[in-house]
Amino acid sequence: MPKTRIIFSSDFHGSDVVWRKFLNSASMFNANVLLMGGDMTSKVMVPIVREPEGGYTANFLGKQVKISEEGLPDLKKQIRQHCYLPYVCSKAEVEKLSQDQEYVEKVFQDLEVEMVKDWLSLIPKKAPDAKVIIHPGNDDKFVLDDVLKSSPNVVFAEESVVYLDDRHEAACVGWSNPTPWHSPRECTEEQLLAKLETTISRLQSIATACFCFHVPPYNSTIDMAPKLDENLRPVYEGGRPAIIPVGSTSVRKVIEKYQPLLGLHGHIHESPGLVKIGRTQCVNPGSEYSEGILKAYIVELEGGKASRLQRLEG
Structure with a gap:
């Protein structure tokens, strides 16, 4: 054998x-x-917040990052390279994350899948x-x-x-x-x-x-x-x-x-x-x-x- x-x-x-x-x-x-x-x-999950006036912001590696639509794929790639899960969302969704633990678990679960x-x-x-x-x-x-x-x-x-x-x-x-x-x-x-x-x-x-x-x-x-x-x-x-x-x-x-x-x-x-x-x-x-x-x-x-x-x- x-x-x-x-x-x-x-x-x-x-x-x-x-x-x-x-x-x-x-x-x-x-x-x-x-x-x-x-x-x-x-x-770890990293929210990428969609701004009303356009573009996105994220708190990544201890810094506040602001990017355009064109920069979104690169930022998501960088976040994944650090073994984190990027989550593109609205300000309302970020607020919900801070208040609703069940919602946090659901979002995290969806990102993991x-x-x-x-x-x-x-x-x-x-x-x-x-x-x-x-x-x-x-x-x-x-x-x-x-x-x-x-x-x-x-x-x-x-x-x-x-x-x-x-x-x-x-x-x-x-x-x-x-x-x-x-x-x-x-x-x-x-x-x-x-x-x-x-x-x-x-x-x-x-x-x-x-x-x-x-x-x-x-x-x-x-x-x-x-x-x-x-x-x-x-x-x-x-x-x-x-x-x-x-x-x-x-x-x-x-x-x-x-x-x-x-x-x-x-x-x-x-x-x-x-x-x-x-x-x-x-x-x-x-x-x-x-x-x-x-x-x-x-x-x-x-x-x-x-x-x-x-x-x-x-």
Whole structure:
């Protein structure tokens, strides 16, 4: 059986640059599979206000910007390059955004759907021969599930098992344990454990499978992040930011229990690396999406084994 080469990455958070690099990596590295492990969408919206007298204004990167109609496409492009979502609107709509949180959520949701559809439309051109597998992460809203499911260009994999090739499977779960950010897909450790166990039960062969769980295992060196206080500010100890493990005890529990071939994780941007838990090699590529850097792992599977795990960055 020939090798299956996978490019695994995660946590793009609206970076058009990183998404394009991810798609281009399929042909660059002759990959059979592109596996995106969640957190696709942006965290920031930038209103571009249509002025009654003509032109537009926006507060972008701390500056008030005024542009003509001709300058609108370029400004929208610049905003997207910074991983933000441009929203062209009237002054009345801006006022509504400041007063109606439900309206904010709806607008944000519509912009995220538009962005993901744009991304998916690039796949046939940039990665026509690769199987593209995507599962959401804890930051991704549920409305995106239908967008991914309806696309002929991707395999949607959330709380489900997908085949990487004829022999190797991936059990995919994008939910996380509780975070300070109260994101859409987070739950208690008990609830997460139930989701993991249900998904794992669908595997045909755990020994040759990958656990593609967005959150890394607890206290594994690939889950280290700054400790925050109740105001979400870093806690300092001894004059330095305190760093603590924030991964999932449930994810660690099922890895220790079942010992799959690989654990493919993301979620904690500042904690890339590889660690072994028993026989299972677990990786987190990390993320520097705001810098336009693709951080990934090249994974080669052959004969029920991982013959290659190589970090990719650029």
